[in-house]
Amino acid sequence: MTRWSTFSHRLIRAIVLLAFVFFIVHAFRSDTLVYYVAPRMELWVKCLAVGMYVLAMHQLYLAVNDVISKRRITAMECSCSSHSHHQWKPSIVVAYGALLIPLVLAFTFPTAVLGSQMAEKKGLNLSPSSSLILSKGGDVGTPAVTNLTMQDETDPVFQSNDYTLPYAKLASNMYKEPVITISEDLYIESxxxxxxxxxxFIGKKVQIQGYVYRLDIMNDKQFALGRFAMRCCVADSVPMAILVEADNPEQWKNDRFAVVLGTLEQRKIDGKNVLTIVAKSMETQNSPTSPYVYGNPYFGN
Structure with missing residues (x-):
């Protein structure tokens, strides 16, 4: 009885590990791995698949060897006959379930980009600078470093401290552009x-691409345009967007990918001042190959 219990556990472990390996390989070959992890994590995920495959083969070897040899594996069982480490205890069933449930969900549901429903649940980030630590008890108005000067004296001075200096430099460069284009490489930072x-930036022209999102607190002419920002994997992704006002918002359905050109103004949403693009033109576009945006590793260097 114990031998067959040992064999079943070995076999289940091997099957679960191989299922994870199959899923990772399939996601890589179908170019859908980007829907689950950030590009910088792909190498680690591939290495993980190799490690899982080795462990699965090891478990299969032990399972077959246990059946052929017909002897107990001392590394997994005690010499006493009062109990067995391979019984189907509730804790073991729960452990297997914790591994099987994600696999079932992964193979059952189609691979898709996180959309407006998830954005509504997580909450749109219309004020991304709120996550910055401006200074020790201070704010941008009392910078910790010298103010940045601009070549053009008519440009405003972007004050900064040690934490916001890279953003001040980027803001200075964007301000000089006749039309500010939010690129994918610096989406979050911009x-x-x-x-x-x-x-x-009020009154400046800006162009941005993104998915259409909506919240109940927006009026009939408003919606948000943005992308999910991912750090490591889809679990830590956060929808980052900017508010848009348009004369015909009804034609822009949720989750549609579009490019907007307009002028920046300021509106109040949920008691906070947020930048708003008053749209002059909007066009639909095909969704990008990489649906999410990531922090630029070279920003501030």
């Missing part, structure tokens, strides 16, 4: 800089 220096 929206943070715009939010950090809202007053300086």
């Amino acid at each position: 929206l943070t800089s715009l939010d950090l220096y809202q007053n300086e």
Whole structure:
């Protein structure tokens, strides 16, 4: 009885490990791994798949060897006959269930981009600069470093401290552009800089691409345009967006990918001042190959 219990546990472990390996390999070959982890984590996930495959083969070897040899494996069982480590205890069933449930969900539900429903649950981040630590008890108005000067004396001075200096430099560069284009490489950093220096950017033209999201607190002419920002994996992703006002918002359905060109103004949402693009033109586009945006590793260096 104990031998067959040992064999069943070995076999289940091998099957679970191989299922994870199959899922990772399938996601890699179908170019859907980007829906689950950030690009910088892909190498580690591939290495994990190799490690799981080795462990699965080891478990299969032990299972087959146990049946053939017909002897107990002393590394897994005690010499006493009063109990067995391989009984189907509730804790073991729960442990297997914790591994099997994600696999079942992964193979059952189609691979898709996180959309407006998840954005509503997580809450749209329309004020990305709120996550910055401005200074020890201070704010941007009392910077910890020298104010940044601009070549053009008509440009505003973007004050900063040790934490916000890279954003001040980016804001300075964006301010000089006739039309501010939010690129994918600096998506998070650009929206943070715009939010950090809202007053300086009012009246500036901006162009941004993203998915259409909505919240109940928005009026009929408003919606948000943005992307899910991912650090390591889909579990830590946060929807980052900017408010948009348009004359015909009804034609822009949720989760549609679009590009907006307009002028920056300021509106109140949930008691906070947020930058808002008053749309001059909007066009739909095909969804990008990489649906999420990531922090630029070279930003501030």
